[in-house]
Amino acid sequence: MSSATVVLVSDSHLGRNHAYFQDNWEAFLTEMEILKPDLIIHGGDVSFNGPDVPDDLRYAREQIARLRVPWVAIPGNHDIGEPGNNPRLKQPVTAARLAVWHEVFGADRHVLDVAGWRLVLLNSELLGSGMAEERAQWEMLAEALAGAEGRPLGLILHKPLFQMTPDEAEPNGSCVHPGPRRPVLALAREHGVRFIASGHLHTWRRFDFDGTDFVWAPTTAFITPGRFADAGGIARVGYTVWHFDGDSYSVDYVQPPLFVNFDITNWSSQKGSSISLPPLPHRPR
Numbered sequence: 222m223s224s225a226t227v228v229l230v231s232d233s234h235l236g237r238n239h240a241y242f243q244d245n246w247e248a249f250l251t252e253m254e255i256l257k258p259d260l261i262i263h264g265g266d267v268s269f270n271g272p273d274v275p276d277d278l279r280y281a282r283e284q285i286a287r288l289r290v291p292w293v294a295i296p297g298n299h300d301i302g303e304p305g306n307n308p309r310l311k312q313p314v315t316a317a318r319l320a321v322w323h324e325v326f327g328a329d330r331h332v333l334d335v336a337g338w339r340l341v342l343l344n345s346e347l348l349g350s351g352m353a354e355e356r357a358q359w360e361m362l363a364e365a366l367a368g369a370e371g372r373p374l375g376l377i378l379h380k381p382l383f384q385m386t387p388d389e390a391e392p393n394g395s396c397v398h399p400g401p402r403r404p405v406l407a408l409a410r411e412h413g414v415r416f417i418a419s420g421h422l423h424t425w426r427r428f429d430f431d432g433t434d435f436v437w438a439p440t441t442a443f444i445t446p447g448r449f450a451d452a453g454g455i456a457r458v459g460y461t462v463w464h465f466d467g468d469s470y471s472v473d474y475v476q477p478p479l480f481v482n483f484d485i486t487n488w489s490s491q492k493g494s495s496i497s498l499p500p501l502p503h504r505p506r
């Protein structure tokens with residue numbers, strides 16, 4: 222296959238008992254029935270509260286499996302927790318939480334050769350965790366980039382490496398910590414990685430930094446406009462469509478007409494995080 226259409230969707234935050242964001246997912250499924258991409262990549266935060274509720278991961282897996290095209294998913298902080306001594310929601314990534322992901326979704330990182338490209342999908346929540354799995358992922362990344370045999374390269378991970386500049390601090394869980402950020406960027410530069418795509422900030426943004434194309438994939442679930450307003454971008458729901466053709470590619474941000482922009486700013490500012498929303502059971506249509 223010398224060309225391919227790939228959809229990068231992210232941050233669906235699906236839960237059987239917290240089905241606030243189900244409607245946009247239903248609309249996304251309908252859109253994919255029409256588009257029929259060659260591959261759909263889910264960029265993480267598949268689940269409402271995976272770190273504490275394993276059934277949310279199982280439910281998210283059921284929902285993603287409704288796609289009738291090939292798909293692959295990587296975890297986010299709302300799936301397996303996050304690294305560091307002071308995780309924002311007090312949900313550290315642990316071997317037990319990662320084991321649930323492995324049981325439900327299989328691998329948490331992937332090397333995909335698509336239409337002559339090599340796409341390396343990383344588990345951003347391992348970066349800086351100090352877990353044995355983190356060491357294995359570093360080896361996988363180095364080998365995948367060094368062994369690309371001339372294929373153009375792209376990286377995809379849940380959290381962005383940085384918001385504005387690579388030397389910034391890590392502001393409250395919004396991106397990868399500076400420690401692991403530097404070697405990822407160094408490897409990317411050494412091997413000429415063309416783009417680095419991420420989710421997590423529920424914002425569409427695309428910018429060039431030092432010749433690398435940085436893409437922030439939007440969410441299907443909810444927005445908190447203003448939270449990352451300083452970084453620019455568009456805090457609205459949607460998904461991205463990528464066309465790979467030879468060694469060129471394009472990225473389009475899609476805002477489906479049936480996607481509703483579910484703004485949880487009031488909730489977040491008064492009650493904290495999305496995961497403290499009260500139950501709202503899913504009712505099958």
Ligand SMILES: [Fe+2]
Pocket residue numbers: 232234265266297299421422423440
């Ligand atoms: Fe998210």
Ligand SMILES: [Fe+2]
Pocket residue numbers: 265266297298299379420421422
């Ligand atoms: Fe996230």
